[in-house]
Amino acid sequence: MSRLYNKYRFLILRRLTQITILALYVGANYFGWKILQGNLSSSLFLGKVPLADPYAVLQIFATGALLASNVLIGAAIVAVFYALIGGRAFCSYVCPVNMVTDLANYLRRTWKLDKFEKKWWASRNIRYWVLGLSIVLSFLMGTAAFEIVSPISMLHRGLVFGMGFGWAALLGIFLFDLFILKNGWCGHVCPLGGFYALIGRYNLFRVRHNQPNCTLCMKCKEVCPEKEVLYMIGKKSQIVDMGECTLCGRCVEVCDDDALGFSIRDYVKKGENNEA
Amino acid sequence: MDTKRRAFLVSMAQNVAIAAAGGILWSAYIDEAKASELLLRPPGARKEKEFIKMCIKCGLCVEACPYDTLKLAKPGDDKPLGTPYYIPRQTPCYMCDDIPCVPACPTGALDIKSVTREQDGKRVFDITMMRMGVAIVDIKDCIAYWGIQCDACYRACPLLDKAIYLEMRRNTRTGKHAKLLPVVDPDYCTGCGLCEHACVTEKAAIRVLPREVALGKVGSHYVKGWQKSDEARLKGSKGIQTTVTPRSKKSAIETLNEGIDFE
Numbered sequence: 001m002s003r004l005y006n007k008y009r010f011l012i013l014r015r016l017t018q019i020t021i022l023a024l025y026v027g028a029n030y031f032g033w034k035i036l037q038g039n040l041s042s043s044l045f046l047g048k049v050p051l052a053d054p055y056a057v058l059q060i061f062a063t064g065a066l067l068a069s070n071v072l073i074g075a076a077i078v079a080v081f082y083a084l085i086g087g088r089a090f091c092s093y094v095c096p097v098n099m100v101t102d103l104a105n106y107l108r109r110t111w112k113l114d115k116f117e118k119k120w121w122a123s124r125n126i127r128y129w130v131l132g133l134s135i136v137l138s139f140l141m142g143t144a145a146f147e148i149v150s151p152i153s154m155l156h157r158g159l160v161f162g163m164g165f166g167w168a169a170l171l172g173i174f175l176f177d178l179f180i181l182k183n184g185w186c187g188h189v190c191p192l193g194g195f196y197a198l199i200g201r202y203n204l205f206r207v208r209h210n211q212p213n214c215t216l217c218m219k220c221k222e223v224c225p226e227k228e229v230l231y232m233i234g235k236k237s238q239i240v241d242m243g244e245c246t247l248c249g250r251c252v253e254v255c256d257d258d259a260l261g262f263s264i265r266d267y268v269k270k271g272e273n274n275e276a
Numbered sequence: 277m278d279t280k281r282r283a284f285l286v287s288m289a290q291n292v293a294i295a296a297a298g299g300i301l302w303s304a305y306i307d308e309a310k311a312s313e314l315l316l317r318p319p320g321a322r323k324e325k326e327f328i329k330m331c332i333k334c335g336l337c338v339e340a341c342p343y344d345t346l347k348l349a350k351p352g353d354d355k356p357l358g359t360p361y362y363i364p365r366q367t368p369c370y371m372c373d374d375i376p377c378v379p380a381c382p383t384g385a386l387d388i389k390s391v392t393r394e395q396d397g398k399r400v401f402d403i404t405m406m407r408m409g410v411a412i413v414d415i416k417d418c419i420a421y422w423g424i425q426c427d428a429c430y431r432a433c434p435l436l437d438k439a440i441y442l443e444m445r446r447n448t449r450t451g452k453h454a455k456l457l458p459v460v461d462p463d464y465c466t467g468c469g470l471c472e473h474a475c476v477t478e479k480a481a482i483r484v485l486p487r488e489v490a491l492g493k494v495g496s497h498y499v500k501g502w503q504k505s506d507e508a509r510l511k512g513s514k515g516i517q518t519t520v521t522p523r524s525k526k527s528a529i530e531t532l533n534e535g536i537d538f539e
Contacts, residue, residue, distance in 0.1 A: 019296040041358075042334035042382045050382055056332050060383065068384030129295050139297060141306045143328045146310055148357055149302070153333060157348060157358050161335050164350025175364050 010249030017093045025160045032038055040094070040156045042071055050074035055195040059144035062135045079199055088199035091186060091193050093247035096155050101186045104177035105225065108158035113178070120181050124228065124244070134191055146191055169217065183225045186246075192248075199241035206265045207252060211237040213259035220251035220260060239265060313489055315361045318346050319369065319406040320378040320386040324488065330385035333358030339378035346367050364469020364484050369383050371403045371434050372469050404435060409467030409484040410491060410507060411440070411460045418481040423447045423455050429482045432474035440466040440471060450468065458482065 005012075025043070027033035034047040042052040052074030060067060082090060106116060130146075137145035147153060151169040158166040168189040173185045185275055186193055208230050216234045219228045232249065252260045310328050321327050321521060337360050338346040345367045349355035362369060378386045389405050392399040410430075415421045417425050433440040440458050447453040458471075460482075469484045500506040518524075 004427075035337055038334040038336045042332045042336065044336060044380075044382075052332065052382060053336075060330060060332065063329040065326065065385075067330065068382065071332060071382040071384075074382060079287070127289065130298075133295055133299050133302070137303050137306065141303055141310070143306060143310050143356075144332070145302065147333060148306055153358060154351060157333065157335065158350065161338065161348040162350050163359065165352035169351065196498065228339055 007253050010253055014093050014248060018096060018099060021094055022096060022156070022159060025156070029160050039153070039160050039171070041153055042074060049077070051078055053192075054079040054199070055192050056144055056147050058195075059134060059138040059146060062138035063142050063144065064139070069156035081258045082196055082200045083203060085204050086196075086247075087203035087205060088193065088196040088243060089205075090196050092246040095152055095192075096159065097152050097170070097173065097190075098186065100155070100174050101177050101183070101225075104174050105183065107178055108182060109222070114182065117179065122181055122184070122186050122188050124226075126188050127191050127197075130189060131191035131194045150192070151185075152190070152192060187225055193244075203263075204265055205247060206239040206241065207245060207247065207249070208239045208261055208262060208263040209233060209237055210259050210261070211235065213257045215257050215259075216252070217256070219254040221257070223250045223254050225250075233259075239263065312356050314486065315355055315359075316364065316409050316469070316484060316486060318360050318362070318377050318386055319375055319403070319408055320391045321408070322385060322387050322390075324486070327385050331359050332383050332385075332414060334382065335360070336380040336382060337377040337386060339450075340376040341475055342372065342376065343367060343370050343377045346377060346507075356535070364471070364472040365480055368469035368473040369408065369409060369467075371406075371466065373401065373403060375401050375403055375406075379476045385504075386536070390502060404464070404466060404514075406466050407487055409469070410465045410487050411467070411469075411471050411482050411484050412490050413458055413460060414481045414483070415457075417477055418458065420455060423449060423453060426476060426524045427456060427458065428474045428476050429471035432470040434468060434470060435464050435466070439466065462487070486504065 024033060025039055025145050026228070027036040030041065035045070037044045038048070038051075041056050042050070045051050050070045050073050052071045054075040057067065057071060057075040083090070086093075132263060134146040151166075151173055154166040154169050158164065176184045177186075181188060209230075211234065212233075214234045216264040218233070220233060221230050224230055225248065226242075226244045226246060229240050229245040231242075242244065247262075249262065252262060285366045310322065312328075315324075317324070317327060318341075322330065333348070335348050335358075337350050345362045346360045347362065348372045349357055349361060350360050351357060352455060355361060375391055378388050378391055380386075381388075391401060391403060393402050393405065394515075418426075427442060428441055430436065430440045438461060440460055443459050445455045445457055447455050467484045467487070471482045472480045472484050473481050494508075526534075
């Protein structure tokens, strides 16, 4: 039992936070709970504190609209939280699409699809192009460009306010991740993930690799949704410093050799990779 | 030939081309998806073009609405995704005095200024200031216009005798009755839709449409001569300017009476 817990403790924590946050929003709409009202685009915490998606606010800025202070404060709170503490944790602890793509990824591993599937290569930088494009299009089209197509909002808004045909977009992402490109949506395309990777680049909490313990089993790379961030495995003891790491902790759980663990970034120490 | 440089330029051009192609598809979709002339927005909503820029699609107005009037557009509703709207025939706006939906808006897409007024140095809510739409009567399918007595919409109107009033007209068919015709005054109509909700015909004969769609515009070249405030617009205007030639200096009659000098 405790072994099971050790192997899945972050996964359980992530599912708990994802489902709790979702349940609080759903409860606000259907039962009038006042803990988290609204949805992930913009919400009210405990009936007082505004929270807003800084990426959505950035797109609205690009349209040239002057926004009310509430949403700006909300966006600032969220941006500062992820920049200092959360990193890209939104993707693995909050975003509901994560559960869909994780399921696709799990099936990919259990059905051993990687061995047989035709391999497609796609750059993981596509998300930054999409990010830039969304800002340009918001400016040109006079509406927040990604928000009008975002499957994240579609799923989350759908669960809180009613789904409509939103499930089709999610099915699309699921099939894309399962049969076309491994970690296709979250790891390649999604500009919101790219946005949080950029602002969370220098946050406090980081995964640290302890090279002497590593036996090069590569289980961590097998399970990591952004495996290029683990470039140091077996080579060098250092923190996982790339912004694309979602801090999901799967690598920490699967490691049998105590070569990976959460730690705190040492801002003072010289050397950009924070070598231990 | 510098192949490295060439490779860099080519790959850059490829990236830009893919982004441009994707951008064209994406923007074509946005253009389709945000077109929504016929949608009724919540109280205090800015003009559609501004509204669609500012709305962050959070649904806080929808949650604030005590009557579940407001809905968020779902995929498949054929409305701009995630934005709030209401369908008066299903649930009209009951015009709450404290207007909970408007202050709930975090971005200002619902403009609180447009539904508050100054009173004793304080800003107070005034729901009658909202202009969500305007009711339009289909006079062929309204049974009151047939001569049947029905004042369902008139009775339902929260601004009774202002936004909807009854006009009497002789019923020439029977020769001895009056028709009581509902007439909408767009100066008062808020677009709440209680009339549309109350209408007894199979499909409502009085319907709320967005003001931009339903109302005309006279243009500034008409002046109401009988209204002082409107006539004030003429103040300081120089009248119509025409070209002045030596001949047109005098009036036509003067010129003709003088006789023309053909020298």
